[in-house]
Every structure is written in structure tokens, then in C-alpha cells.
Amino acid sequence: MNIGVIGLGSVGLFVASQLSESHNVTGYCRRDRQRQSILKNGILVDQKPFHIDVELVENIKKHDLLIICVKQPHIDNLLPVLKEVSETTTFLFLQNGLGHIEKVSVELKNILVGTCDYGISKLEDHSISLKGAGLIRIASVADNNDIAIRTANQLSRDVINVEFASNLSQVLHEKLIVNSVINPLTALFEVKNGEILTNDYLKDIAHQLSHEAALAMKIDSNHAWSLVQKVASQTKENHSSMLKDIQQNKQTEIDYINGFILKQSQETLPSHSLIYQLIKAKENI
Ligand SMILES: NC(=O)C1=CN([C@@H]2O[C@H](COP(=O)(O)OP(=O)(O)OC[C@H]3O[C@@H](n4cnc5c(N)ncnc54)[C@H](OP(=O)(O)O)[C@@H]3O)[C@@H](O)[C@H]2O)C=CC1
Ligand SMILES: CC(C)(CO)C(=O)C(=O)O
Structure with missing residues (x-):
């Protein structure tokens, strides 16, 4: 397949590198310095090089599949860039949190969404380290399961696990709960993911947090807690994406994760309200 990957951060570099073994992959970034760095060194995944084409995003071309990793x-x-190529392209959005699907559905067709629970750390513009094996689950937004199943089959290879998920909202809500627990706690306390299981407090x-989120998203609380523990343990050596945002003084995804849960919930969620405010306070220090 001819695949474009937009946003060459932790997830984008991982996906682009792994898919380049079996597909024709072009990565799209927004800084020429990053483009030059990848062209010169390849993408290094734990020092192993993978070579892909790299372009600036304004030079986007048509692809069978565009994977969006910003x-x-x-x-x-x-969105304006994506609309330029929307006639012939299938889009796969790989974000944590929710809020994006309604927005992109108004502008684009052929949309798949996915969740990724690999733990990945970006070291430099061209290099990453894998901090926990996981799974990418993909589902179709407009009940177009055929495309989602075909895409999952085409992407899944020994090095990267991709699975079709028949129940879109369950998969997204479960991942939302996991991120609403691991991400803000690790960002506040500046610890690796595993610490939320080894520090009793x-x-x-x-x-x-897991219990409140499960209540809000109408998912069984024990099931939610077992998922949180599973991902925290599998990615115990990773610094969460929210911690990296805080460390780099970038805007976090808290509005799309805990903020989304708070907006959806008919119950009061005291722990999520507090952690939301704490992250906002930390973002503004
Ligand atoms: N890191 C992880 O372990 C995991 C992350 N996720 C989720 O995946 C998504 C991506 O996360 P992650 O990879 O960590 O994020 P990063 O911040 O590492 O990467 C995002 C990338 O997007 C680029 N970008 C932003 N805007 C544009 C644009 N207009 N055109 C081209 N590139 C652009 C940024 O460029 P620049 O460098 O120039 O700012 C950056 O390289 C998030 O939703 C995150 O929550 C999911 C699972 C695991
Ligand atoms: C899977 C996990 C928790 C990996 O750190 C993640 O999604 C993130 O960091 O945003």
C-alpha cells in the first residue's frame, strides 16, 4: 500500500518505521530540520534504522491511506491540508482522547479511528525507543467495516499488531479511561507509567479515577481498572505523552481526555475535576 503518515512524533515515527518494511511510506512533518534529520539518518527505533520518504506537510500527495499522528x-x-487529498484517501486518526471524530467527520469521508497502547518515547527528531509492546485497534466511523477490516489486515505485521475492532465506542471509551488515569497522574508527579501501580498512594x-471514569462512560468498574493496570504495567518504563507535553511546556490533551469525561458525565466526578484543574495549573506555571 501507498501510505502517508502525518506528524512524526513518538507515534508517527513508530508507525512509519514499522510499516516501511512492507509498504511504500512517506512521512510528513512541519519542520525542514526534522525532514533533513530523517533523510540523513533514517528513523532509528532503538538504534535500528528504517528508511522512508519525508516531505513537509504542505507538499502532501495522494495516498491510499493517510495516518494522522498529530x-x-x-x-x-x-484539516485544510487533508481536504486537498480527501477524494481518494482513507484517513486513519490515531489520537488519544475524544472530540476529534465529530469535527473531522464534517469535513472528510472514509474515516477510520484507532487507539494505540504501545509505549513510545521520542529521543530525537529521527529516533524513538519502544517502551512497551501493545496493540493498535482500528474501527470505522461510518459503519464501513469492510475498509477497517481490510486496512487492519494490510497493516498488521509481525512487528506491529493491528486489529479490527467491531465496537468503536467501547474501544474508544476504554482507551479514554486508561489515559484519564495514567496520563494526568504521571504528568503531575513526573513519574513513569509503572509508578502508578508501585506507589500505594x-x-x-x-x-x-478509574472508578469515576468507568461510571461516567458506563463501563464496568472492575473491567476498567484491570485495563488501566494492564496498560500501566505493559508500558511501565514509558513517560506518558502528557508528561512529555508538560516537560516540553506544550499544551496537553487534558481537555480531550479528562475534560471530555467531565463534559459527558451526568454524575459529579470529584477526582477528575481536581486532576483536571491540577493539570491546567501545571500547564500554566
Ligand atoms: N507517546 C505515546 O506513547 C502514545 C501517544 N498516543 C497518542 O498519539 C497522539 C500523538 O502522540 P505523540 O506521538 O506522543 O505526540 P508528539 O508530540 O510526540 O508528536 C506529534 C507530532 O505532530 C507534529 N505536528 C503537529 N502539527 C503538525 C502539522 N500541522 N503538520 C505536521 N506535523 C505536525 C509535531 O511536530 P513538531 O515536532 O514540529 O511539534 C510532532 O512531531 C496523541 O494523541 C497521543 O495522546 C497514543 C499512544 C501512545
Ligand atoms: C499507552 C500510553 C499510556 C503510553 O504511555 C499512552 O497512551 C500515552 O502515553 O499517551
């Missing part, structure tokens, strides 16, 4: 707040800026707060 963070939630950056999707708006990208953090574990209690994590459990409370």
Missing part, C-alpha cells in the same frame, strides 16, 4: 489540538490546522488515586 495531537488533538493540532488537528484543526491540518498513587495506586489508590488511580483506582478512584
Whole structure:
């Protein structure tokens, strides 16, 4: 397949590198310095090089599949570029959090959404380290399951696990709960993901957050807590994407994760309200 990957951060570099073994992959970034760095060095995944084409996003071309790996707040800026190639392209959005699907559905057709629970850390503009194996689940937004199933089959290879998910909202809500616990706690306390299970005090707060989120999203609380523990344990050596945003003074995805849950909920969620405000306070320090 001819695949474009937009946003060459942790997830984009990972996906582009792994798919380049079996597909024709072009990565799109927004800084020429990053483009030059990848052209010169390839993408290094734990020092192993992978070579792809790299272009600036304004030079986007048509592809069978475009995988969008920018963070939630950056999707708006990208929409005009995506519309240019929308006639023939299938789009796969790989963001944490929710809020983007309604927005992109108004502008684009052939949309797939996915969740990624690999733990990945970007070291340099051209290099990443894999901090926990996981799974990418993809589903169709407009009940076009054939495209989602075909895409999952084409993308899945030994090195990258991609699975079709028949229940879009369940998959997205489960991932939302996991991120609403791991991401803000690790960002506030500046710890790796595994710490939320090994520090008894953090574990209690994590459990409370998980319970509230499960209540809000109408998912069984024990099931939600087991998912949180599974991902925290699988990615125990990773610094979450929210922690990296805080460390780099970037806007976090809190509005699309805990903020989304708070808006959806008919119940009061004291732990999520507090952690939302704490992250906002930390963003503004
Ligand atoms: N890191 C992880 O372990 C995981 C992250 N996720 C989710 O995946 C998504 C991506 O996260 P992650 O890879 O960590 O984020 P990063 O911040 O590492 O990467 C995002 C990339 O998008 C680029 N970008 C932003 N706007 C544009 C644009 N208009 N055109 C081209 N490139 C652009 C940024 O460029 P620049 O460098 O120039 O700012 C950056 O390289 C998030 O929703 C995150 O929550 C999901 C699972 C695991
Ligand atoms: C899977 C996990 C928790 C990996 O750190 C993640 O989604 C993130 O960091 O945003």
C-alpha cells in the first residue's frame, strides 16, 4: 500500500518505521530540520534504522491511506491540508482522547479511528525507543467495516499488531479511561507509567479515577481498572505523552481526555475535576 503518515512524533515515527518494511511510506512533518534529520539518518527505533520518504506537510500527495499522528489540538490546522487529498484517501486518526471524530467527520469521508497502547518515547527528531509492546485497534466511523477490516489486515505485521475492532465506542471509551488515569497522574508527579501501580498512594488515586471514569462512560468498574493496570504495567518504563507535553511546556490533551469525561458525565466526578484543574495549573506555571 501507498501510505502517508502525518506528524512524526513518538507515534508517527513508530508507525512509519514499522510499516516501511512492507509498504511504500512517506512521512510528513512541519519542520525542514526534522525532514533533513530523517533523510540523513533514517528513523532509528532503538538504534535500528528504517528508511522512508519525508516531505513537509504542505507538499502532501495522494495516498491510499493517510495516518494522522498529530495531537488533538493540532488537528484543526491540518484539516485544510487533508481536504486537498480527501477524494481518494482513507484517513486513519490515531489520537488519544475524544472530540476529534465529530469535527473531522464534517469535513472528510472514509474515516477510520484507532487507539494505540504501545509505549513510545521520542529521543530525537529521527529516533524513538519502544517502551512497551501493545496493540493498535482500528474501527470505522461510518459503519464501513469492510475498509477497517481490510486496512487492519494490510497493516498488521509481525512487528506491529493491528486489529479490527467491531465496537468503536467501547474501544474508544476504554482507551479514554486508561489515559484519564495514567496520563494526568504521571504528568503531575513526573513519574513513569509503572509508578502508578508501585506507589500505594498513587495506586489508590488511580483506582478512584478509574472508578469515576468507568461510571461516567458506563463501563464496568472492575473491567476498567484491570485495563488501566494492564496498560500501566505493559508500558511501565514509558513517560506518558502528557508528561512529555508538560516537560516540553506544550499544551496537553487534558481537555480531550479528562475534560471530555467531565463534559459527558451526568454524575459529579470529584477526582477528575481536581486532576483536571491540577493539570491546567501545571500547564500554566
Ligand atoms: N507517546 C505515546 O506513547 C502514545 C501517544 N498516543 C497518542 O498519539 C497522539 C500523538 O502522540 P505523540 O506521538 O506522543 O505526540 P508528539 O508530540 O510526540 O508528536 C506529534 C507530532 O505532530 C507534529 N505536528 C503537529 N502539527 C503538525 C502539522 N500541522 N503538520 C505536521 N506535523 C505536525 C509535531 O511536530 P513538531 O515536532 O514540529 O511539534 C510532532 O512531531 C496523541 O494523541 C497521543 O495522546 C497514543 C499512544 C501512545
Ligand atoms: C499507552 C500510553 C499510556 C503510553 O504511555 C499512552 O497512551 C500515552 O502515553 O499517551
